[in-house]
Amino acid sequence: MWWTTRILLCCFVGLFPYDVAAQVVVLTKSSVYPNPDTLLEGESVFYDVQLSAAPSSTAKITFLVTNTTRIIASPAEVDFTGADWDVPWRVELAAPEDGVVEPSVGTETNPVEVWYQEGGNAATLAASLDIVVQDNDYDQYLRHGAISWTRDVTFGRSVAVFHISMSYHTSLRPDVTSGDVISVPATLNFNDGSQWTNTLDVTVVEVSSEGYILTSAEVTHDFGSSSAASWEVSLSQCCRSNALHNNGGTT
Ligand SMILES: [Ca+2]
Ligand SMILES: [Ca+2]
Numbered sequence: 001m002w003w004t005t006r007i008l009l010c011c012f013v014g015l016f017p018y019d020v021a022a023q024v025v026v027l028t029k030s031s032v033y034p035n036p037d038t039l040l041e042g043e044s045v046f047y048d049v050q051l052s053a054a055p056s057s058t059a060k061i062t063f064l065v066t067n068t069t070r071i072i073a074s075p076a077e078v079d080f081t082g083a084d085w086d087v088p089w090r091v092e093l094a095a096p097e098d099g100v101v102e103p104s105v106g107t108e109t110n111p112v113e114v115w116y117q118e119g120g121n122a123a124t125l126a127a128s129l130d131i132v133v134q135d136n137d138y139d140q141y142l143r144h145g146a147i148s149w150t151r152d153v154t155f156g157r158s159v160a161v162f163h164i165s166m167s168y169h170t171s172l173r174p175d176v177t178s179g180d181v182i183s184v185p186a187t188l189n190f191n192d193g194s195q196w197t198n199t200l201d202v203t204v205v206e207v208s209s210e211g212y213i214l215t216s217a218e219v220t221h222d223f224g225s226s227s228a229a230s231w232e233v234s235l236s237q238c239c240r241s242n243a244l245h246n247n248g249g250t251t
Contacts (some may be wrong), residue, residue: 023054025126042097048088057119064113103134139172191232
């Protein structure tokens with residue numbers, strides 16, 4: 001995804017009107033993977049920055065981060081001269097990974113200001129970016145998940161067995177070990193229109209040293225007598241915007 005922010009900066013570089021020059025700070029959000037609109041901890045967004053016209057003297061563009069714990073700009077400052085004003089610098093805005101469960105659930109917005117300064121002139125605000133970061137350490141955060149299915153036909157009815165694997169942060173249940181069964185809230189929406197809302201009992205497969213609880217579960221659903229039915233299910237967990245969808249295969 002590409003989009004461009006163009007801010008007009010009128011930079012008075014002399015005493016006379018004919019000395020007035022105008023540079024535009026051009027910020028282009030890069031398409032470097034994953035470059036999402038919402039950064040998960042551990043992810044980055046990239047901006048290519050350049051000028052639209054040559055500066056009269058060395059121009060400095062600074063990425064000023066308000067919350068340096070949550071966002072790191074690298075490089076935080078780039079300089080342009082009359083020789084390289086049109087050669088883009090790539091600036092990375094990274095959300096550092098941590099193991100901290102943030103006090104607020106969901107997303108947070110972190111302002112990043114882009115300042116322009118040319119020569120000895122005062123710096124001017126060129127752009128304001130709002131970088132959205134999502135915590136991945138809260139108890140029910142689904143670090144990874146997958147659903148697959150197998151088919152069973154019993155007495156003329158199509159029965160699907162969905163195999164569900166999910167991994168959570170250890171803060172969900174710090175005390176569990178392999179083989180334990182824990183309950184997590186889950187909603188399953190089957191494509192025959194039925195919905196299953198309950199706690200899902202999942203078996204702990206492994207507690208990894210990286211802070212993951214790996215779990216697995218099986219859910220059996222009777223799709224009725226239609227052997228041509230497409231078998232699909234989506235799984236979501238209460239209030240956390242986590243969602244999984246299986247491969248939607250057909251019989
Ligand atoms: Ca984290
Ligand atoms: Ca965190």
